[in-house]
Amino acid sequence: MSEVLSQREIDELFKALNTGEIDVNEIQEANVQKGIKVYDFARPSKFSKEQLRTLEIIFENYARLISTYLSGHLRTMVSAEVMNSEAVTYSEFTNALINPVILAITDFKPLKGSILLELSPNMGFTIIDRVLGGSGSGTNMVRDFTDIERVILEKLFTQFVQLLVEPWQNVVELEPTLEKLETNSQVVQLISPNEIVALVTLNIKIKNVAGMMNICIPHLVIESIMDKLNTKFWFAQKEQELG
Template sequence: MSEILSQSEIDALLDALNTGEVDVEEIQDDTKEKKIKKYDFKSPKKLAKDQLRTLHIIHDNYSRLLNTFLSGYLRSYVQIEVLSVEELSYYEFSNSISNPAMLSIVDLNPLPGQMLYEISTGLSFCIIDRILGGDGNYQGEIRSFTEIEITILTKMLRQIIKLFIEPWENVIELSPKVDKIETNSQFAQIVSPNETVALITLKAKIGEIEGLINICIPHIVLEPILPKLSTKFWFSTSSNNKKITPEEKVILEKRIKKADLNVIAELAQTNITVEEFLNLQIGDIISLGKEVDEQLDIKISDKFKFKGSPGTKKNKYAIKLTQVIEKGDDNYDE
């Protein structure tokens, strides 16, 4: 912060200017400062801001796909977003990796070289716990991964790596493939320590557990497509994307038809006071205000869509659809 002059100092400066003791031009020359920006010649910047911004856009799309996939795969609340995209040396990245670690070495065909995909240890154990039927709130100590746990994560990693294809399609048609899994960063040296890399960090939250996903792409891998890593090129190609074909529409319809929907047959609704609730005993009867032979409301994902009558089929409770609620009906839910 610049020094603040007192009123007496201001008056003295004005008097000096009036008498000619101080020249205005001399003051202006003294206040001029050269703007110098430090530059490290040992690690020159190889990626422009526009290229880093394009990588941010690409992986922002990837994070949305990953969010959708993991939500269904783990059947849990998942929230993933891009935290940062930066350029640094591979030594700085590898030096920050803790052991044990979940590192996936990925071939980015047809690009040369490999990239590194790291999932933080706490997040990895949370994913394993969810896959094996737990609640995902892993609070145990950080330890080495077992062979079974590595196999489980490898199967999942092969699927989430394939999600790179769509976000990168405006730049290049990738065929990513998991080469191998490492749990020690010393055995995951994909480039020399001084090599420049682009590090994309995703912030992930699965249930109550938070962690980071790091995507390390060396400069030598990106070098063939650097001219295409500009927001101008990316938006121009994305705006010219072809319309959906009939074949793609059929595939999309098939996938939608396989989606799971929650069906609820609602017997009835009623209200009781808190006092009545507190005094409930075994054998008490609550009147639902509905006739025994009256049709039940059937909801699809909380939307009232059908009416039906209860019954059994093969010794299991069942409900028979008797009416479809169409548009225009008083009880129709949009």
């Protein structure tokens, strides 16, 4: 039996909806009960669960490297772990930012385009305080960064960017570079607002201070290697490396 409606049936359906004979909510509930998934054509899913999980594995390694580096650099115990990963629009990511921000625009060579590393300001001020000889006990200052503080942050993110190489080596041989450090989110227009990005969130803890690092990866940047973002490929490459 054909499931394609005739024009007459379509007209009758719209008439029933307009007169209230058919309840849209009831239709939606029925679809849920039948296990029907509503597809949003305005926001197609460009990252599968498997691909997001692979990104989590990559950045779990990255979190360990950050933890080791900061522990030695700041001479105190630092922990870092992946909190979650999700696919969102670029505008959803940028709209959640509150100035001043710490945004590291990172050229993701040899892939075409850039990614963003965003560190919460409280974590930035804590690291700066520790580097300058303070206790690093934390601060909730809401102000822009001084020139000296920006220099410290640029050196920090230059190292953070280089730490990306090892976790990604089973997928692509990266040669990333820090393009620019921005503290005003409004001047950073990396891609169009509706483009889909993968957002990986790390939780970083220095002594009693906790903060977030977000890694924003546009789909356009890693589109050419999406087929390698699966756990089977990643672990197979890892076994070859160890073997």
